[in-house]
Every structure is written in C-alpha cells, then in structure tokens.
Amino acid sequence: MSAAPLVNVISYIKSVKHMYIVFSADLDAIITSSLLLRVAREEDVEAYLATFYEASKPSDPGSSILLVKVLQRTPVSGVKIIHIDELVGRDPKIISSSTMHLLRELKKQILVPRYIEMLSLIAMLSLSRSSTYDKNIIEVHRALLEEAVDKNLFSMLETLRLFGYPRRDVVEALAKTVDPYVLGVSLNYDGCKKLLEEVGGSLSSNEAKSKLIEILASKLSSYCRSCESLVGPKIILKDATPIDDVYEATYNLYSYIDLQGVDPLIYVCMDSRIIDIAKGVFEYMSKPIKDLIDYVVSGANIKKVIVKGIKVGVVDISTVSRMPPLFTVHKILRSIGVTEDVTVFTNGKEFLLPLPFVAPRWPYDKELAIERGYAVFKALQDLGEVFK
C-alpha cells in the first residue's frame, strides 16, 4: 500500500516560493490540505488553497501546484504539477487516507500535536464506504496506524458502538448515535430514556447490556440491510479533549461541510474550536436530520435509479421545512444500507448532489452551480457527467 515518497514533503514546502494546493471536496483531502497549510505557515511559506472546481491557473510563471486527491485532467502549460501521493508514498489505486500518510511523513521530521493525530483518525474513518465501523477501513490502515499514530492516543476496545460510550452517560450516548441510526432512539432523548427504563435503568449489569443490545438489534433488523455489529472493536481516545469520539466527530464534520461549505474547514488543523462548533452545528441540525431519516426509513421517498451505469438513491426532500445536511444524511442512510453508494436529493424541481460525490479533476471544465455543500442540477441525467 505504501511506498517511499519520491520527494520529501518538508523539502517540497521549503523549495516553493508560493504553495498552491488544489484539493478534492472530501473530508480526508480537506484535512490533508489543512495540515499542509499549517506546515507551510510554520515554514513561512505562503500557501493558496482552492477546491478543484474553483481553482484557476496561478499567475506566476513556473509555479508548482500540489494536487490533493485530484486527478489532472489535461496538461497545463507553464505549471509544474505534483500529486500528494508522490510526497507521502500513497498508492492512489488503493483507498487510503492521505492525511494519515502525510502525518507519518511529517512525524519523521517535525513534532505534530496530538490534536492533528486525532484528526487523522477522523480522516481515516471518513473514507468508509458505509458505516464508519467498516472493518476494511481499519484493515487497510493497520500498518499506517502503527507507524503514524501515537499508541498512547487511543485504544481499540471491544465495546458497545455508541457515540461517546463508555465515557458518556448512556441516554446521551444512545441519543447522539447515528451510526447505526436506530428508529425511535437516535436523536430522540425521550425514546432513549424509555429504552433505558426498559432495560432496568442502567447498564451496570451484563444482563441489562445484553437486553439493550437485543432491543436495538431487533429494531434495526426491520429496516437495516447491511448493519455493522452493535458490539465490536471501537477506537476510544485516551484523552477526550478536544474530540470526545472520533466516529461522532466524523459525522459532525460532514454536517459542517454540508452547511458551511468546504472553505471554513481548511483551518481545522489550526483551530480546534472548529470541532466544537461542528458539534453545535450537528446538534442544531439534529431535528431536520431525524425527521428526514425517519421519513426515508419508514416511508418510501427513496427511489433507486441507474444514472450512466451508476446505482443512485434519489431522496425526495420537497416536503422538508429546513434543508438538512445532505451528505451527512447520505452517510447515515448508507451506514444502514438504505441507500446506494451515491445519494442524490431532489426538491421537486432540481437535483442536489453533495460535493464529495463530484469527481475531482483539474483543470475543471464544467460549470457547477454550488450552494453550501452541494451542486444543483436541472436533470438527473446531467449528474452522470460529474460523478466520482
């Protein structure tokens, strides 16, 4: 999976007058770019960042552009292009975290704060195809986790997979858990309180724990088509500041991108308050998320269609009063197997495609109508041109 980098990352940053970074709109690429920005600032190198759909050719001749998980579409004259994979020894054919590769390379030369290591775990989990507990993700990154991440930062425990558990109060852990999304429990404090009463008021005994797992599994079995086990290995951070739970933080950051767009997140490696604010954003959107997921899971406002050979779930959101964070909703639905690898949302007039689904190529030759964290299309067929 990993090879020795062709160019040393710090040497590269020091060698350029200005660093131009063009990045993909997925969480891993954003965190990688943010980390590069942080290092560039520490090295007093001016860095300019843009997403692949916004980036234009730099005006200074002979400049070098660093592509972060972006494919070069056509040759660009007068510009030297380098891919992040060449700097960090990542095989682009294998889905693996560029952030974690970058972290490993940086740690060979500089001190990296623990907060960045925590972010690299989020970057890794964000690559999961369905649930963030997807065991393949850990499998693919096993060697990198050993090499790049401090062993004192986390432990892998066999435990109940609830956000913040076992550190957090059970009712709160149940209510905040959206992977897996349990109808009547997730984002529903009253439902959680009732459930805890049903199992005896606490999880102090193994009997109560088993009963809780049994009830949750029974609820999930009625609609979950590909659920990860409720009990299994889970990354538990040993020091919970500033991130309580990396699985939860992954969803919080998805919703932050959905609602604020990609740009503000570029500072996530410099300011840990973004993580806290993303938590607040998720909390603020919890009702629209809950309303839509409940509706999709219990109703039939999802259609499965094939667009240019790709299976797509189309979710009708024309009845929602507040726009939910779309990619977050997709990830929640995907983690329970209710939607396909790609979800498109329709408001009745247009089709909304979350930005992480847009194939990252540069220079970008299409006009995208972007609002918040999604692109707007008039017809479903138009989407086939831009899919990842």
Added chain:
Amino acid sequence: MIVRITVQISMSSREICDSVLESLEPDNVEVPKGIIIEMSCHQSIFIVDVKSEDTSVLTARNTIDDVLVHANLALKTLSSIDMR
C-alpha cells in the same frame, strides 16, 4: 478571594441556545485551575457563570473572554446557516 461573573445572552431561539451550549460544553473549553464554569440555557437565554477561587480577577476575566469568543463563533456559524 472569590470572584463570580455571570453573563446572560439572549439568543433567537432555544434551539440556537442548546447548539451553542453543545459547542461550549465545559470539557471543550480549557479551564484554568481554580475556575469553575457553569453554562446553561434558560429558554433562549444562554447563561455563563464563572466562579474563581484563589485566582486573580484577571484569570476569571480571561476565562469569560474565552467563553464569549467561542460562543460568538458558534453563534455566527449557526446564524449563517439560517441566513442561507
């Protein structure tokens, strides 16, 4: 000496207040030794109560400053979601 500072901020809704509170949970704010912070929402009023024991007045003031900067950031982000 015991110093106590209470700040009340009126927010546009209970929902916004709860979300700001979520962003500011005490474990998210670095609390200096000798300082106790309590935060809550009373309807849509966000209440921050900072108590300081055997620390300087300046420490208490800096703590409330940190909380307010953080709250302002969270509030601006949440407001921008509704404005779009």
